Amino acid sequence: MSATFVVGTGISPFDRAPSTRSADQVAHAVRAALDDAAVSLDQIDAVYVGNAAGGLLTGQEMIRGQVLLRGLDLGGTPIVNCENACASGSTALYLADTALRAGRAGTVLVVGAEKMASEDKQRPMTALATAVDQERLEEETPEIRGDGSLFMDIYAQLARDYLTDHDARPEDFAALVVKNRRHASHNPVAQFTAPLTVEEVLNARLINDPLTLPMCSPIGNGAAAVVLTTEPSPAATPVRLLASSLVSGRGRHAEPAVTHAARLAFSQADVSPDDVDLAEVHDATAPAELIALEELGLLAPGEGVFAVRKGRLSVGGDLPTNPSGGLVCKGHPVGATGVAQVVEVADQLRGRAGGRQVEGARIGVTENAGGWLGGDVAAAAVHILGR
Amino acid sequence: MSATFVVGTGISPFDRAPSTRSADQVAHAVRAALDDAAVSLDQIDAVYVGNAAGGLLTGQEMIRGQVLLRGLDLGGTPIVNCENACASGSTALYLADTALRAGRAGTVLVVGAEKMASEDKQRPMTALATAVDQERLEEETPEIRGDGSLFMDIYAQLARDYLTDHDARPEDFAALVVKNRRHASHNPVAQFTAPLTVEEVLNARLINDPLTLPMCSPIGNGAAAVVLTTEPSPAATPVRLLASSLVSGRGRHAEPAVTHAARLAFSQADVSPDDVDLAEVHDATAPAELIALEELGLLAPGEGVFAVRKGRLSVGGDLPTNPSGGLVCKGHPVGATGVAQVVEVADQLRGRAGGRQVEGARIGVTENAGGWLGGDVAAAAVHILGR
Numbered sequence: 001m002s003a004t005f006v007v008g009t010g011i012s013p014f015d016r017a018p019s020t021r022s023a024d025q026v027a028h029a030v031r032a033a034l035d036d037a038a039v040s041l042d043q044i045d046a047v048y049v050g051n052a053a054g055g056l057l058t059g060q061e062m063i064r065g066q067v068l069l070r071g072l073d074l075g076g077t078p079i080v081n082c083e084n085a086c087a088s089g090s091t092a093l094y095l096a097d098t099a100l101r102a103g104r105a106g107t108v109l110v111v112g113a114e115k116m117a118s119e120d121k122q123r124p125m126t127a128l129a130t131a132v133d134q135e136r137l138e139e140e141t142p143e144i145r146g147d148g149s150l151f152m153d154i155y156a157q158l159a160r161d162y163l164t165d166h167d168a169r170p171e172d173f174a175a176l177v178v179k180n181r182r183h184a185s186h187n188p189v190a191q192f193t194a195p196l197t198v199e200e201v202l203n204a205r206l207i208n209d210p211l212t213l214p215m216c217s218p219i220g221n222g223a224a225a226v227v228l229t230t231e232p233s234p235a236a237t238p239v240r241l242l243a244s245s246l247v248s249g250r251g252r253h254a255e256p257a258v259t260h261a262a263r264l265a266f267s268q269a270d271v272s273p274d275d276v277d278l279a280e281v282h283d284a285t286a287p288a289e290l291i292a293l294e295e296l297g298l299l300a301p302g303e304g305v306f307a308v309r310k311g312r313l314s315v316g317g318d319l320p321t322n323p324s325g326g327l328v329c330k331g332h333p334v335g336a337t338g339v340a341q342v343v344e345v346a347d348q349l350r351g352r353a354g355g356r357q358v359e360g361a362r363i364g365v366t367e368n369a370g371g372w373l374g375g376d377v378a379a380a381a382v383h384i385l386g387r
Numbered sequence: 388m389s390a391t392f393v394v395g396t397g398i399s400p401f402d403r404a405p406s407t408r409s410a411d412q413v414a415h416a417v418r419a420a421l422d423d424a425a426v427s428l429d430q431i432d433a434v435y436v437g438n439a440a441g442g443l444l445t446g447q448e449m450i451r452g453q454v455l456l457r458g459l460d461l462g463g464t465p466i467v468n469c470e471n472a473c474a475s476g477s478t479a480l481y482l483a484d485t486a487l488r489a490g491r492a493g494t495v496l497v498v499g500a501e502k503m504a505s506e507d508k509q510r511p512m513t514a515l516a517t518a519v520d521q522e523r524l525e526e527e528t529p530e531i532r533g534d535g536s537l538f539m540d541i542y543a544q545l546a547r548d549y550l551t552d553h554d555a556r557p558e559d560f561a562a563l564v565v566k567n568r569r570h571a572s573h574n575p576v577a578q579f580t581a582p583l584t585v586e587e588v589l590n591a592r593l594i595n596d597p598l599t600l601p602m603c604s605p606i607g608n609g610a611a612a613v614v615l616t617t618e619p620s621p622a623a624t625p626v627r628l629l630a631s632s633l634v635s636g637r638g639r640h641a642e643p644a645v646t647h648a649a650r651l652a653f654s655q656a657d658v659s660p661d662d663v664d665l666a667e668v669h670d671a672t673a674p675a676e677l678i679a680l681e682e683l684g685l686l687a688p689g690e691g692v693f694a695v696r697k698g699r700l701s702v703g704g705d706l707p708t709n710p711s712g713g714l715v716c717k718g719h720p721v722g723a724t725g726v727a728q729v730v731e732v733a734d735q736l737r738g739r740a741g742g743r744q745v746e747g748a749r750i751g752v753t754e755n756a757g758g759w760l761g762g763d764v765a766a767a768a769v770h771i772l773g774r
Contacts, residue, residue: 047635058521059521062518062758073639074635076636077635078633080469080478081469083450085450091468094465098482102485130450248466
């Protein structure tokens, strides 16, 4: 089986303007990734595109990738459009890695993109709510509805459970936002970069107790791209994709999907959670960062609250998490997120992360999860990168 | 690289009732395919689901496969949702074959499904029209609009071109419908099975000249499933998947997408078009059957019209095409079609096709294409099966 390398990364600024064209963001990210890889379009054997809800968000379904990539001369190269709610981008990565390992392609492009901002403010809320079984909405969702999206209600319930189970305080969740704003302030593509205090986060508009507005990932637009290859040029600084795992829903033995995906990935990579130097995790809300780290096995259950209090999750700590700013501060254009996480980790491992650089990082993990089905995420993906 | 075998097939009846539940059709097809393969759900390593426009057709986007497969106990098995307009089902097959060739899975399930029928008759028309770039509708579509869908207008233009270029007559297209109705009359899942005469086809309601209603594939619901494996049991009658190719849009040297995909597939399978015993092709309208056969290289340009006049394309002829009834008569629930074509060919190669059996068939081809972009299909896939 061939080894897969990340040889190029590109990302658009994440924004929330209704006028942004997704195809422009994609072209920006793709050109940056190709330039970085020193690869031309005619060297690309296949393109894997992750997009979560373009049909409902923009009205373009069916051939999303072909339309997004139209400005580039791909000359018949196969384009695969995939969708797995908030894990769409990681699903594209998983498929691309699979194609390389099959020998079906030598060099591939992976694109994640979402255009969410709309003049119609309700449109993204309605579209995102389809990440739940539409025939069983009542039984799947919490009874206490807040002033936000369906998913914020689900995450609020998870946050309340975390507070109860682990003697945590809303201040701990606010501290995560403060930390991620600091990280994002060094990330030129991030959506929210202004510093915030714990008090400001706690006093902001309540979305659904205990979540306040700055604890929730925003609506946004963005695109990210990576070039993967089995044959990096000698001149490149390649990063190795050590593992790519995808699971759907809770496992047969009640194991959470993220834990299941992590177990598969650590086994595939032949590294241990102790070897991890940094993580980009799916903090669709601030508390989810702690839940993800614990489900990944990077922290013990309940350890997250102490980790944030001690500053362990900051750049400079021993488990720097979401150096990009994470979903809450960098932004969460749904289909782009999984690819953007790999862009961040690959850039970190190559020492290109500027003011948010994790010094000496050699092993990084991404965790991307989406949808909600029967009490767990409908799709969870873990990628491990190393140099 | 491992060899891929089709060891189980299943298909639901194709219908057009607005009340049909897609999940029920999927469960029917999946259970039949698993039974046929003598494989249990816990032996399935991954599921690849093709669906073209669920977001706009049914409101369920983001996690379509997870919702469609909810009634089955998949226990964390990865589900990949893919979309490529009318080639969605074939894209799922392509991904599944890739996963097997990568050694990432040993046995996989492929599902194609679409629920199109709606109480709102305009809804499927609107959804299907998104298989064209929504920002460039004007330049992409023919000026003369008929009394049907956008795609029937595109196909009508192709049919008019064919009449002009090859001295064909509308009677030839009608003869294809008569032939495919006869095939469909032996297919218990087909949507239209009543016999028609050439005169009846020609005198039916005109959709867009020269296409009359029976020449156009209908709105419908359906699901198809196959089990693919690298390790068939000794007791099974496996069919080998000799090639799987996917391309997007016209190639760099102006080669039609279908021709490009066929060239790749015949090379991969190491068989010649002369070796082909039967074909299932994407006749979204009757004339498209001839265009597909010619673009595939199974007939020379313009030879199609003589082939239909001589009965060569009927079961019993030397190039039996669409023995299932094809899209026009069996039906075309968009995301199901590519998988349904492979179900038909695999059943034919195993001698299980009843009254429509192609005697002694050893090599079969499927061609599935979808979307419209810059004057060619946005995705084209060719699969070659052999025993």
